[in-house]
Amino acid sequence: MYLLVAIGVIFSVWKPAVFPRLTTVQSILNSNATVALLALSLVIPLAAGVFDLSVGTVMALTGVLAAELVVGHGLPVSVALFAGLLVGLAAGAFNAAIVVGIGIESFIGTLGTSSVMGAIILLISNNESIRNEHLSSTLQDLATRNVGGIQLPVFIVVAVAVVMWYFLEHTVSGRRLYAIGFNVEAARLSGIHTKKLRAGALLTSGFLAGLAGLILMAQTGSGAPTSGPPYLLDAFAAVFLGATQFRNGRFNTSGTLLAVVVLGTGTTGLTIAGARTWTLNLFIGVVLVVALALTKLEVRRTAAPIVQGDAIGDEPLQH
Amino acid sequence: MRSIAIMLAAVIVLASLAACSSSSSTKATTSATTQSSDGLSAAGSAGLAKAKADLEGWQREPTSIELTTPIGKPIPTGKKISAVFAANGSANLLSDPLKAAGKALGWDVKVSETQFTPEAIQSNFAQAVRDKPDAFVYAGFPGATVSQSLSAFAAAKTPVVAETVAETTDASKNYLVLPSPDVYALDGQMLAASITVATGGKGKLMLVTVPAFEIYAPVVAAVNSNLKSYCPDCALAQYDMPAESIGKDSATRITNYIQGHPGINGLVDVFGAFSIGLPTALQGAGIDPKSLKTVALYPPTQVIGMVKQGAVFAAIPFPFDEYMFTAVDAIARLLVGESFSPDVTTAAAKAPAVVWTQANAPANTDTTAGLPIIKDYEAKFRALWGK
Numbered sequence: 239m240y241l242l243v244a245i246g247v248i249f250s251v252w253k254p255a256v257f258p259r260l261t262t263v264q265s266i267l268n269s270n271a272t273v274a275l276l277a278l279s280l281v282i283p284l285a286a287g288v289f290d291l292s293v294g295t296v297m298a299l300t301g302v303l304a305a306e307l308v309v310g311h312g313l314p315v316s317v318a319l320f321a322g323l324l325v326g327l328a329a330g331a332f333n334a335a336i337v338v339g340i341g342i343e344s345f346i347g348t349l350g351t352s353s354v355m356g357a358i359i360l361l362i363s364n365n366e367s368i369r370n371e372h373l374s375s376t377l378q379d380l381a382t383r384n385v386g387g388i389q390l391p392v393f394i395v396v397a398v399a400v401v402m403w404y405f406l407e408h409t410v411s412g413r414r415l416y417a418i419g420f421n422v423e424a425a426r427l428s429g430i431h432t433k434k435l436r437a438g439a440l441l442t443s444g445f446l447a448g449l450a451g452l453i454l455m456a457q458t459g460s461g462a463p464t465s466g467p468p469y470l471l472d473a474f475a476a477v478f479l480g481a482t483q484f485r486n487g488r489f490n491t492s493g494t495l496l497a498v499v500v501l502g503t504g505t506t507g508l509t510i511a512g513a514r515t516w517t518l519n520l521f522i523g524v525v526l527v528v529a530l531a532l533t534k535l536e537v538r539r540t541a542a543p544i545v546q547g548d549a550i551g552d553e554p555l556q557h
Numbered sequence: 558m559r560s561i562a563i564m565l566a567a568v569i570v571l572a573s574l575a576a577c578s579s580s581s582s583t584k585a586t587t588s589a590t591t592q593s594s595d596g597l598s599a600a601g602s603a604g605l606a607k608a609k610a611d612l613e614g615w616q617r618e619p620t621s622i623e624l625t626t627p628i629g630k631p632i633p634t635g636k637k638i639s640a641v642f643a644a645n646g647s648a649n650l651l652s653d654p655l656k657a658a659g660k661a662l663g664w665d666v667k668v669s670e671t672q673f674t675p676e677a678i679q680s681n682f683a684q685a686v687r688d689k690p691d692a693f694v695y696a697g698f699p700g701a702t703v704s705q706s707l708s709a710f711a712a713a714k715t716p717v718v719a720e721t722v723a724e725t726t727d728a729s730k731n732y733l734v735l736p737s738p739d740v741y742a743l744d745g746q747m748l749a750a751s752i753t754v755a756t757g758g759k760g761k762l763m764l765v766t767v768p769a770f771e772i773y774a775p776v777v778a779a780v781n782s783n784l785k786s787y788c789p790d791c792a793l794a795q796y797d798m799p800a801e802s803i804g805k806d807s808a809t810r811i812t813n814y815i816q817g818h819p820g821i822n823g824l825v826d827v828f829g830a831f832s833i834g835l836p837t838a839l840q841g842a843g844i845d846p847k848s849l850k851t852v853a854l855y856p857p858t859q860v861i862g863m864v865k866q867g868a869v870f871a872a873i874p875f876p877f878d879e880y881m882f883t884a885v886d887a888i889a890r891l892l893v894g895e896s897f898s899p900d901v902t903t904a905a906a907k908a909p910a911v912v913w914t915q916a917n918a919p920a921n922t923d924t925t926a927g928l929p930i931i932k933d934y935e936a937k938f939r940a941l942w943g944k
Contacts, residue, residue, distance in 0.1 A: 261843035268841030468805035510817030
């Protein structure tokens, strides 16, 4: 939070005529809704110690499939959107079958499923963006609906975040997810249904990634086969940076959203200020590395280890 | 303590980056002092009038394929053509007309699509060399990456046609490049005239290019030079978009830049696809998309649809169909024993020049097929081939 304030002050001093405006806040929120949702899709699996590298591809898959249902099969947009969400869930189920059912390491397993889904995307799209005028105009009307300049996707992100926050912080299952992420074997021996919860985590990430894909499709007015994977690194960066906030080492909803806003404010400010394009990547990289490094150092310094096992450091998680 | 440390780190980074700012230099063109009633200088009024006249000419539908000499000898059938294209949205736009042209001559056309990594490109090119085709066609790959395979084709005297590459035609190696550099200069001129008309000669312009793609450099140079005469009252700022932002955050970057530079009313999109998602991003920043006039080079079909709707002022289409037929024509002439004729090099130097605006853009853009510029191009090529 201090970082966000510091960035805001820096750019307000640097570019007082153009940065400290309501439209800048609106722009930061509206333009980061997709990456925020994708980042949120990673929180639950990472809390459970599961890497889902397929979320970017799931984004593209749902967008392409929903667009194809409208353009190629004449279905109403609402039906296509619903079908897109189901496909996201199906993708999550596929991941769960591979990672939890068969027991393949999540990092490799979801990399493999991502490749399979990439093939399906090519099969459906023939590697071309899928669109027509009806789809573009309907979706862009949807994407630009706003209240006070804040567009619909931002409200969706907030709603998802509230539900996820409540689940992780105030339910037994949420606590159990963190316990699984800390030590899956210990959690299993203590009677937690680890397989069920890990499968549920992957279903959730598939569903939310699908939702992110539909939002991206609405914003661009087309189902593009290459649209999702480029967001993957930004989403992971936000989740890991978010884990250094609020919950001190744990993946969490509030920290993730704050990280998206911090990174978004920094990159927006740099672009508004006319900084060179490479500076945006440098800013994200330095902030992420410094935040994680300092968290790691603090963990070493303190007597009680607090960082989640295989996610940020190699120390166990404190509960 | 940790938060303070992170904050300090961010402050140091931002302070460092501040020193690196303003790479996107704004280049005010020369401005005369005399003002006319429309607020333009005398030179500005003259430039605007010239831009309108030129744009009107480019809005007429081209009818010539620039090739007039029939192939005088029978074209052999059963020839094998190999092609390698990048596996992206334009692969089919290239391969479909190439296959159609080949089929018209009774040739077998094998197209490979490759990921855009050096290893994948080189592997596909190496396979094409091993296939020993009668001719080879490719598009858009860097010369340094494929030089070894091109040398092998040259050694085997296999004709090669390259599209949208930075290299130039070398008749001694049977190596034809489509289009020639002259076309990029004309593209830049058409973009400059279009944005001048779109902004009424009073543009505060943003030009967005992708430096990673070498072919855009001459276009950017031509836009800059032509704006000096078309729009002396305009100011132009260049924004270099990283290739990794394509299909990701390009609309956000453009929007943020416009936020930071109030008054920008014209966008010259050299890459052609940056309008996708831009209206939503602009609205999200409280900017009316209608306040920004956009002209685009070689746009995807979706952007041409935006031209028809009036959301994009003008677009210069890429002649996928005409160029692939020109490629096959050039190969046919070489296979019957002719060299690259003046006709072929003329065709390479003269793309069917057209600017599509709301008035003349194709009505139906709900298609994944190409949008030919010359309606009866295929019949005209077949006539030259005696087919």
